[in-house]
Amino acid sequence: MTSIGIGTLKGAWFARNDGSGWELDGPHLKGWQIGTFAKAPGGDHLLTTSSSWYGAAVHRSPDMGEWTQVVDGPSYGENGDRKLEAIWTIHRSGDSLFAGVAEAGLFRSDDDATTWHPVESFNEHETRPGWEPGFGGLAAHRILQDPQNLERMWVGVSAVGVFYSDDGGESWKLRNEGVHRPGPGNEEYPGIGYCIHCIVADPADADTIWRQDHTGVYRTTDGAQTWHRIENGLPAGFGFPIVRDAASGALFVIPLESDQYRLPVDGKFRVYRSTDGGDSWHESGTGMPDVPTYTGVLRDAMDTDGDGGVFFGTTGGDVWATQDGGDHWEKLPGMFPRINTVKVIEE
């Protein structure tokens, strides 16, 4: 059984395929903007919501049917002027969870997602006064961790850069050398101003990380100390998601024409695949639209199941899937609101 969560601007759906075709379940949390899906250490499913009108929250469900809001979710509290706008990502670290949020910050839960506490070492980083938002807001949206050494973490913040910790989040260093900055940078805090869109790592070699940035696609093989461009074969360097299929090691990106246009080049909406670790990229598979298709895919709207399954949702509301590592693509039934997140769900 393959199950994916589809989080949109106006609710969540679940798509399941037991081999006989896709079936849809939803909407859940109708009307709410869905940030991401995750799983708590105790086994409950989690999803996050925000709203143009209401606050941001974490919700939990034992069966993805009835959802209950976590009362003591991430909050900046009354002392200060930061507002919790959205919860972009939830990362499991052993028996703990980390949440990356906008306005950018990290929160941690050590009690199965019941209560959440700010990670002050990150949220009050010495460069914090210089942090500036990208077009999508000022968001901590991606958290990576070395499975062999949980003390080592990487966090992506738009439009600030990649932060690295080797002491379990007690301290953080910026790690963006080699990445082109989209603007002139900050004179007072020269290490910031990088617009990271997405990062993904090789779980067997956490020092190798691939990065879809505002300014192109990059790779590091030294734990983010230095980054190098890897765009050979791509029609454009701009894009949002980057994912890796654990079964084959293949990487996937969806190029868009520059930060100014943010559209598939010439309306040719394609997934590009690299089977050599990012050294070269090629248009993947068959099944993608052969008519002009001017849509996009957001940073959290693409995921893999680790066994050749790659799934993504578009800003136009379509969901696409491959079950063979990108050789063949199919569009799932249904059309949804703008899709913020697509996640493979472990039921």
Add this chain to the structure above:
Amino acid sequence: MTVTVTIPKMLAELVKSERSITVEGGSVREVLDGLFAVHPELRVHVLDETGTVRPHVSCFHNDRAVGSLDESVADGDTVLILQAVSGGAR
């Protein structure tokens, strides 16, 4: 004072509640606190981090816009929380 507070359908569905519930309070703020005592999940959706009504949430007392959360309420009054017509750009 016993006051009937009515919340938007989206929030009622969130906490699996009727839209209107009866709470005790001597001011609008106390009425809201009474609502949050029954449904603590709603605090974050009605108020922001500073305890102020969110910019795109409207609050009415007896059909008049609430000027201050400290304004007094009387027995039988109504407090209506609405999703504002603003805020729906997407």
